[in-house]
Amino acid sequence: MAKLDIIVAPDPRLKRQAEPVKKVDDAVRRLMDDMLETMYAANGIGLAAPQVGVLKRIIVVDVARDDEDRQPLQMANPEVVWESEDARTYEEGCLSLPDHYADVVRPEAVKVRYLDRENEIRTLDADDILATCVQHEIDHLDGVLFVDHISSLKRNMIIKKLQKLKKQQAVEAAPA
Numbered sequence: 081m082a083k084l085d086i087i088v089a090p091d092p093r094l095k096r097q098a099e100p101v102k103k104v105d106d107a108v109r110r111l112m113d114d115m116l117e118t119m120y121a122a123n124g125i126g127l128a129a130p131q132v133g134v135l136k137r138i139i140v141v142d143v144a145r146d147d148e149d150r151q152p153l154q155m156a157n158p159e160v161v162w163e164s165e166d167a168r169t170y171e172e173g174c175l176s177l178p179d180h181y182a183d184v185v186r187p188e189a190v191k192v193r194y195l196d197r198e199n200e201i202r203t204l205d206a207d208d209i210l211a212t213c214v215q216h217e218i219d220h221l222d223g224v225l226f227v228d229h230i231s232s233l234k235r236n237m238i239i240k241k242l243q244k245l246k247k248q249q250a251v252e253a254a255p256a
């Protein structure tokens with residue numbers, strides 16, 4: 081397995097529509113494994129392929145707490161097929177928007193259909209933090225970030241700070 085680079089916003093690659101996976105084969109499984117490793121290394125609970133520069137509809141999720149065994153989910157072509165009327169507010173973060181958090185309102189529970197790593201169709205009934213996380217990751221496949229769900233004032237503030245940080249890092253990385 082290999083750790084991949086995570087793209088940080090603002091970046092046009094995070095705003096594009098990802099392509100469906102035709103079949104979950106060895107190449108897709110390898111990517112799923114690399115994405116999980118990358119996510120764990122970054123202490124994240126979810127990661128979508130566009131965040132590592134691959135425009136395919138693939139996500140990985142693990143919302144287990146530190147004191148629990150790992151519960152990795154690897155999904156291709158995940159699709160919300162049902163959502164609850166009840167909504168839930170959760171303070172979200174994102175590995176592509178490091179150190180920024182905001183309250184986002186989403187359906188409290190969802191049913192998701194997807195292909196697992198054996199290319200089998202499965203459904204997942206998710207509520208609570210798992211529902212939030214899966215919806216957040218599926219958003220990435222459509223070029224949507226959690227900041228797109230909050231006020232433009234707050235969004236612009238976060239994006240500006242990230243832009244500034246990127247400029248600083250570019251200066252520091254440049255040869256003296």
Ligand code: NI
Pocket residue numbers: 173174175176216217220
């Ligand atoms: Ni994210």
